[in-house]
Structures are given as C-alpha cells and as structure tokens.
Amino acid sequence: MTTGNGTRQAQHTVVAIVEDKPGVLQRVAGLFRRRGFNIESLAVGPTEVEGLSRMTIIVDGASAPVEQVEKQLYKLIDVVKVSDLTHEDAITRELALLKVRCNNVNRHELLDIAGVFRADVVDMATNSLTLQVVGDEDKINGLITMCQPYGVRELSRTGTIAMTRGAKTTTVHESEPEAIARVHQSQGRRVESKELPFSSD
Amino acid sequence: MVRMTGSQILLECLQREGVSTLFGYPGGVVLPLYDTLPQFPAIQHVLTRHEQGAAHMADGYARASGEVGVCLATSGPGATNLVTGIATSFLDSTPVVAITGNVARTLLGKDGFQEADITGITQPITKHNYLVMRAEDIAMTVREAFHIARTGRPGPVHIDIPKDVFQEETEFDWPTEINLRGYRPTTKGHSGMIRRAAEAINKAERPIIISGHGIIWGDASNELLELAQKAQIPVITTFLGIGGFPETNSLSYGWLGMHGMYHANMAADEADVVVGIGMRFDDRAMGRFKDFNPTATIIHIDIDPAEIGKNLPTAIPVVGDVKRVLPDLREHLDQRDRSDWLAWIDKVEEEHPSLEIRETRRLIPQEIIRTLYEETNGTATLVTGVGQHQMWAGQHYFYDNPRKLVSSGGLGTMGFELPAAIGAQMGTPHSEIWAICGDAGFQMTMQELAVCVDERLPLKIAIMNNGYLGMVRQWQELFYDENFVSVAVTQPDFCKLADAYGVRALRVETKAEVLPAIQEARNYDGPILIDFHVDQDENVWPMVPAGAALSETIEMPEKELAR
Numbered sequence: 001m002t003t004g005n006g007t008r009q010a011q012h013t014v015v016a017i018v019e020d021k022p023g024v025l026q027r028v029a030g031l032f033r034r035r036g037f038n039i040e041s042l043a044v045g046p047t048e049v050e051g052l053s054r055m056t057i058i059v060d061g062a063s064a065p066v067e068q069v070e071k072q073l074y075k076l077i078d079v080v081k082v083s084d085l086t087h088e089d090a091i092t093r094e095l096a097l098l099k100v101r102c103n104n105v106n107r108h109e110l111l112d113i114a115g116v117f118r119a120d121v122v123d124m125a126t127n128s129l130t131l132q133v134v135g136d137e138d139k140i141n142g143l144i145t146m147c148q149p150y151g152v153r154e155l156s157r158t159g160t161i162a163m164t165r166g167a168k169t170t171t172v173h174e175s176e177p178e179a180i181a182r183v184h185q186s187q188g189r190r191v192e193s194k195e196l197p198f199s200s201d
Numbered sequence: 202m203v204r205m206t207g208s209q210i211l212l213e214c215l216q217r218e219g220v221s222t223l224f225g226y227p228g229g230v231v232l233p234l235y236d237t238l239p240q241f242p243a244i245q246h247v248l249t250r251h252e253q254g255a256a257h258m259a260d261g262y263a264r265a266s267g268e269v270g271v272c273l274a275t276s277g278p279g280a281t282n283l284v285t286g287i288a289t290s291f292l293d294s295t296p297v298v299a300i301t302g303n304v305a306r307t308l309l310g311k312d313g314f315q316e317a318d319i320t321g322i323t324q325p326i327t328k329h330n331y332l333v334m335r336a337e338d339i340a341m342t343v344r345e346a347f348h349i350a351r352t353g354r355p356g357p358v359h360i361d362i363p364k365d366v367f368q369e370e371t372e373f374d375w376p377t378e379i380n381l382r383g384y385r386p387t388t389k390g391h392s393g394m395i396r397r398a399a400e401a402i403n404k405a406e407r408p409i410i411i412s413g414h415g416i417i418w419g420d421a422s423n424e425l426l427e428l429a430q431k432a433q434i435p436v437i438t439t440f441l442g443i444g445g446f447p448e449t450n451s452l453s454y455g456w457l458g459m460h461g462m463y464h465a466n467m468a469a470d471e472a473d474v475v476v477g478i479g480m481r482f483d484d485r486a487m488g489r490f491k492d493f494n495p496t497a498t499i500i501h502i503d504i505d506p507a508e509i510g511k512n513l514p515t516a517i518p519v520v521g522d523v524k525r526v527l528p529d530l531r532e533h534l535d536q537r538d539r540s541d542w543l544a545w546i547d548k549v550e551e552e553h554p555s556l557e558i559r560e561t562r563r564l565i566p567q568e569i570i571r572t573l574y575e576e577t578n579g580t581a582t583l584v585t586g587v588g589q590h591q592m593w594a595g596q597h598y599f600y601d602n603p604r605k606l607v608s609s610g611g612l613g614t615m616g617f618e619l620p621a622a623i624g625a626q627m628g629t630p631h632s633e634i635w636a637i638c639g640d641a642g643f644q645m646t647m648q649e650l651a652v653c654v655d656e657r658l659p660l661k662i663a664i665m666n667n668g669y670l671g672m673v674r675q676w677q678e679l680f681y682d683e684n685f686v687s688v689a690v691t692q693p694d695f696c697k698l699a700d701a702y703g704v705r706a707l708r709v710e711t712k713a714e715v716l717p718a719i720q721e722a723r724n725y726d727g728p729i730l731i732d733f734h735v736d737q738d739e740n741v742w743p744m745v746p747a748g749a750a751l752s753e754t755i756e757m758p759e760k761e762l763a764r
Contacts, residue, residue, distance in 0.1 A: 019383060023332070027324060034325050071507035077329040077349060080383040172382070 019078040037064040043159030083170040101151030207336035208237035214343035224255040228275025230302035233367035250648035254620040256286020261621030266628030277315030290357040292611025296350040305365040328356030336369035353386030390521030399533030405474035415479020416445035417603040424527035441610040444600035458486040460592040464550035466751040492750035563736040570597035586618035586642030589671035616645030640666040650702040653728035662730040699730040
C-alpha cells in the first residue's frame with residue numbers, strides 16, 4: 001500500500017534543511033538512534049542556498065510519532081527547518097544502478113525490460129549490463145524484480161529525495177518566485193495555471 | 202582591532218559574558234590557556250580535585266545563582282571526567298558552558314596522547330557543542346554558547362578547542378550580533394491556545410497546577426502565584442519545581458511523584474483539569490503514564506515544543522516562555538471560589554498526613570531536616586545528593602523561594618551534593634548553604650573537601666549516615682524479598698577524614714545533639730561537617746512503586762510506624 005507520494009503507509013517523508021557544518025549528519029543520526037526512530041532511507045545534498053544542506057529522511061512511522069521526530073529535529077541548533085511531506089503531493093525519487101548478468105541470447109529481453117522502466121544502459125560487457133533507473137521506490141523495486149531471473153550481480157541505490165509539487169516549497173528562503181518563473185517560462189517549460197512554478201513530471 | 206591569542210580571546214569573551222568564576226583542572230593541552238589566566242585577574246579559577254567536581258560545581262553555581270556556570274578541563278580523561286556532570290545539567294536543563302582542550306589540529310583523529318573524540322561523546326548530552334578549529338571563530342562560538350545555554354530551555358553547551366588554536370594569533374572582534382537561524386525559541390504563547398486553556402480552566406471544578414523547574418528558570422514564581430491566587434487553583438510542584446511556588450502558601454499542596462505527598466498524588470489523580478507548567482511529565486512524577494488521571498483534560502505549557510505530547514497526550518498545548526504566557530493566561534481566567542475542591546485536598550491531607558514526624562527512640566533523618574528548617578526559618582539553601590536523604594530534604598524542609606533546593610533530579614547523580622554545594626556557595630556567597638549528603642554519595646566526590654578549605658567556604662556539610670545505600674536497600678527490602686546485596690557500605694571515620702582536610706567536624710549520634718550541632722555549624726565561619734549517625738532501617742514514604750499509578754501511592758506501613 002502506498003501513499004500519494006509513493007512511500008509505504010507506515011513510512012514518513014521528512015525533509016530537514018540543515019546548516020552545512022561538520023558533524024551535522026552525526027547529530028541527526030545520533031538523535032534518531034537515541035530516540036529509537038528507525039531510518040529507512042537518508043539522502044543528503046546541497047540546497048539552492050549556500051551553507052544549507054537538505055536531508056531527506058524516510059522514517060519508519062511505526063517506530064515513532066512523526067510529530068516527535070519533527071520536534072526533536074527542530075531542537076538541534078543546526079537544523080533550520082523541518083517539513084513533513086508524507087501527506088503532501090510530493091515527488092519522491094531514488095536512483096539505482098543494477099549490474100545484471102546477461103548473454104547474447106537474453107540481452108535483448110533485458111533491454112526491453114529496461115525500456116519499459118525507462119532505465120538507461122550505462123555500461124555493457126559481454127556477460128553483463130549496467131542499468132541506471134530513476135523513480136520512486138516501487139518502480140525501482142519493480143525493475144529489480146524483473147531483473148532477478150537473469151541474476152542481479154550488484155545493486156546500488158541512493159536514498160529517496162523528495163519535493164512538493166506546485167508552488168509550495170520546503171526551502172528556507174523564498175527567493176523571488178516570479179523571477180524564477182520567468183526564467184522557466186523563457187526556457188519553454190509548462191507552468192501550471194495559477195501556480196507559479198512548474199509541475200512538469 | 203587588536204591581535205590576540207586564542208587563549209586571550211577565550212578569556213576576554215568569558216569576561217564579557219560576565220564570568221567571574223571558572224571551575225577547572227589543568228592538563229597538557231590547556232596549558233596555553235592556564236598560562237594566560239593571570240592576565241585576567243577578574244576571573245577566579247577554582248582548582249577542583251577531579252573534573253567531575255568541576256562540572257557539578259558549575260552546575261550548582263548555575264542553579265543557586267541563576268547565572269551560567271563554567272567548567273574547564275583538559276583533553277582525554279579530563280574531558281571524559283566532565284561527562285557525568287554535563288549529563289546531569291542536560292537532564293535538568295541547567296545552563297553550563299563546559300570548555301575542554303583537545304590535541305593540536307594536526308594530531309586530531311590520529312589517536313594522539315590524551316585524545317578523545319569528546320564532541321562525539323558530549324553530542325547527545327548537550328544542548329549544543331562545538332569543536333573550534335580557528336582562533337578567529339572563538340569569539341562567535343563563546344557568544345553563541347552562552348546565548349544557547351541561557352535562553353529557551355536552558356542546557357549545557359560544550360566547547361572543545363585544540364591546543365594550537367589557543368596559541369594561534371588573530372584579530373579579536375567581539376561579535377555584536379548572533380545569527381542562529383536554526384535556534385529561535387518561541388516565547389509568546391499562541392493566543393488561541395491560551396484562550397482555549399483559559400476556557401477549560403474556567404469551566405473546571407477541580408483544576409490543579411503542576412509546576413516544574415521551568416518556573417524557576419523562567420523566573421516566573423510571581424506570575425504563577427498571581428495566577429493561582431486569582432483563579433484559586435491548588436498548586437503542586439514536581440521535585441525540581443520545589444520552591445517555584447511558596448510551600449507555606451495555602452494554595453501549595455507539596456510535590457507529587459514517587460515520594461511525593463499522598464494528598465498531592467491524590468489531587469493530581471482527582472483533578473478534572475491538569476495544568477502542567479514548565480515541566481515535562483516525567484515518569485518519576487507521573488507514575489504509570491497510561492493510568493495517570495485518564496479523565497483529566499491536560500493543558501501543557503512549556504517552552505520546549507518537543508515535550509508536548511512526548512509522554513502524555515495533551516489536549517491543549519501552549520508553547521512559550523512561562524514568564525510571558527502566565528500573565529496572558531491569567532487575564533483570561535475568572536476569579537472563582539474553589540473552596541470545595543481545596544477542602545477535598547485538605548481532608549485527604551488530614552486523613553493521610555505525609556509529613557508528620559513520628560516519635561521515635563532512634564535518630565531519624567526526617568527529624569534532622571525538620572530541625573534544620575525550624576532553626577533556619579527556611580532561609581537556607583539545601584544541596585542534596587541522590588537517594589533517601591534527597592527525598593527527605595525535599596519533604597521535610599519547606600521552600601518558599603526558588604533556587605533554595607539544589608538537587609540532581611533527572612539524571613539522579615550520586616556524588617552531586619558536595620561539589621554542587623561548593624558551586625552554590627561560590628555563586629551565592631551570602632547564602633547559608635547546607636550540603637545534605639548520603640554517606641555513600643559523599644564518598645564519590647569527597648575529595649572536593651579540599652576546595653572548601655582552599656576557598657575558605659562557610660559551607661555546612663551534613664551527612665545522613667545510615668551505613669547503607671539507603672534507597673537501594675529500601676527497594677531490596679520492599680521489592681526483592683529483603684535480599685540485601687551490596688548495599689551495606691563501609692566507610693571511613695568522616696570526622697577524622699574532615700579533620701585530615703582541615704575541615705571542622707562534629708559527630709551526632711543522639712537526638713539531643715542535633716540542635717546544638719546545627720547551631721554550632723551556623724555560627725562557624727568556615728567549612729564544617731556534621732556526621733549524623735541515623736537509624737539504618739528508615740524508609741522513605743509515601744511511595745509509588747516503580748510502574749504503579751499515582752492512585753496506588755503507599756503510605757508508611759503500620760509496622761514501621763510503630764518502630
């Protein structure tokens with residue numbers, strides 16, 4: 001069973017905007033360990049604002065009330081903003097690399113499967129090929145399942161990242177949305193009716 | 202701008218933050234800092250005998266004075282010895298800044314001599330911590346650390362500085378502004394929530410206020426008193442909240458919890474609206490959570506939003522500074538007569554007195570504490586350790602003012618008493634400070650007697666000597682079939698020990714000696730220790746057994762009453 005944004009029902013998608021300082025990851029990870037909140041997935045990267053990082057944390061909701069997770073995160077001095085995207089209309093994405101066993105006979109089948117999942121072939125050898133796939137958790141799980149009969153030799157997948165659809169953001173600074181919208185319009189992207197930025201999935 | 206070394210900048214900043222006393226212990230990597238200390242004569246350094254003592258002294262200093270306490274230690278073992286004290290401050294939300302040295306930057310992470318990853322260690326027991334890698338960052342770090350320690354829900358902040366950062370020279374620039382975008386405590390309560398809280402209280406027949414440590418740190422005793430008097434709401438406190446509401450006021454009904462007063466526990470259980478103010482619904486105070494007064498509407502006022510709903514479901518949360526929230530709330534409260542409800546509690550108290558001291562042949566600690574109360578007219582500050590003596594000091598002395606009871610509540614740190622009392626005495630030099638010690642806890646930190654002598658403190662040290670880990674013995678008696686294991690404590694002759702340190706000492710073995718000993722201690726201008734030999738078998742009552750509900754409070758059994 002999945003929610004609107006592709007995470008399982010017991011899961012919560014929490015986005016924390018944090019100071020880009022040494023030790024911040026440990027503070028967050030330590031907090032989750034100490035309070036007994038289980039992390040299903042964690043992705044960290046820079047934001048559009050210099051000095052701030054964005055952590056997307058998928059929390060096992062059965063292990064903790066998500067409200068406590070949010071409040072405890074807020075107590076960390078280096079955490080600037082916390083958003084719960086669980087019930088938001090949000091885009092969630094993971095990236096996975098799969099090295100799948102294959103030979104001259106079944107390579108075409110695999111390429112067909114990759115096509116269905118819109119996975120890219122990023123490397124190929126005589127007895128294997130490496131696929132790169134982007135999507136929500138279910139889509140990646142689906143590709144893995146389809147590849148398993150051929151032999152998945154290696155799997156590497158990122159944590160989930162998430163972003164709300166529509167004009168709403170989870171950033172700290174609302175940096176001139178109209179200006180950004182103009183830029184995107186000039187690049188020929190579709191802009192949804194009244195919403196300024198851009199739902200182009 | 203002036204060029205200064207990291208050490209000079211650190212001390213200059215401490216001075217600007219108002220620090221006059223540093224509790225510390227030197228060692229290899231902090232030598233540059235100690236080398237600089239004489240250049241700052243306004244900062245007094247108190248040499249402790251163990252770093253744990255330094256951390257507790259800073260904590261006691263903070264609790265008694267309301268100012269930030271500061272302790273200092275070297276790297277590795279010096280730093281790890283602070284840990285118990287820092288955790289004590291953390292659990293009780295007291296403002297302490299702990300400063301440690303670390304190995305030089307080039308050696309960090311190389312397992313150099315006396316290196317410990319101390320910021321890794323203190324991270325879960327501090328409100329925030331810092332590893333300062335450049336001398337130019339020291340000033341801002343100190344400003345932020347003091348700001349974080351003393352504002353919002355207070356707490357300990359740890360600053361770790363590598364040796365060569367102390368030595369590095371840089372321009373000194375005192376930061377005028379602090380910009381912590383991730384730290385903005387809410388101070389003003391949500392007006393809608395305050396109105397909802399007021400409506401619930403106005404409608405309530407049997408409201409009760411449970412006030413906590415936050416009233417003391419929020420400096421809101423007067424605001425609480427005015428609110429309670431206007432709406433005629435009875436007030437009980439948590440153990441750490443003792444003194445936040447005058448205990449001799451007619452609306453005061455003592456404190457609740459595991460060893461709280463019977464009538465306080467019953468009132469909390471009987472109330473139709475429970476207003477928790479500056480407290481965190483801790484398990485020792487509330488008993489079994491799921492059976493804490495299931496029908497009451499719970500209103501929770503606290504500055505820390507994470508405490509709301511953490512342990513108990515809250516109907517009406519108000520996040521804010523009690524100093525601002527309480528006057529706002531009071532405005533919306535009706536003046537009401539609640540004499541029926543007050544009479545109900547009075548009757549429970551009359552039928553189940555928790556604080557009566559029975560006639561006994563042997564000397565019991567309750568009597569000593571009560572005599573001390575009467576002799577000092579409630580003006581002294583009591584600093585306790587953890588265990589039976591702590592509970593008796595909470596029960597049988599009556600506190601009308603905040604900061605008069607200093608005790609480790611959350612972490613329950615034995616050995617806190619003597620060093621915390623030293624800190625309290627140094628933070629409030631004109632107060633009469635009594636360290637109320639257990640004979641076991643005293644042995645954990647008794648080396649700090651030397652500091653009392655060094656600093657010529659007029660500290661009074663009273664050991665409730667029952668030769669046991671009394672609280673543990675009590676639990677073994679009541680819940681482990683009297684299977685007494687490792688609870689009888691052999692001890693030195695405390696009077697000889699005190700004498701060896703140059704501390705005056707008295708031994709008290711009979712009831713008749715109690716008052717004269719207390720009087721002698723009060724008249725003595727220097728450190729004095731009284732070794733009270735008390736009954737070994739005395740238990741603390743009332744008691745809510747671990748895991749029981751407040752409604753299941755047990756009073757002193759008949760056989761003990763008769764003893």
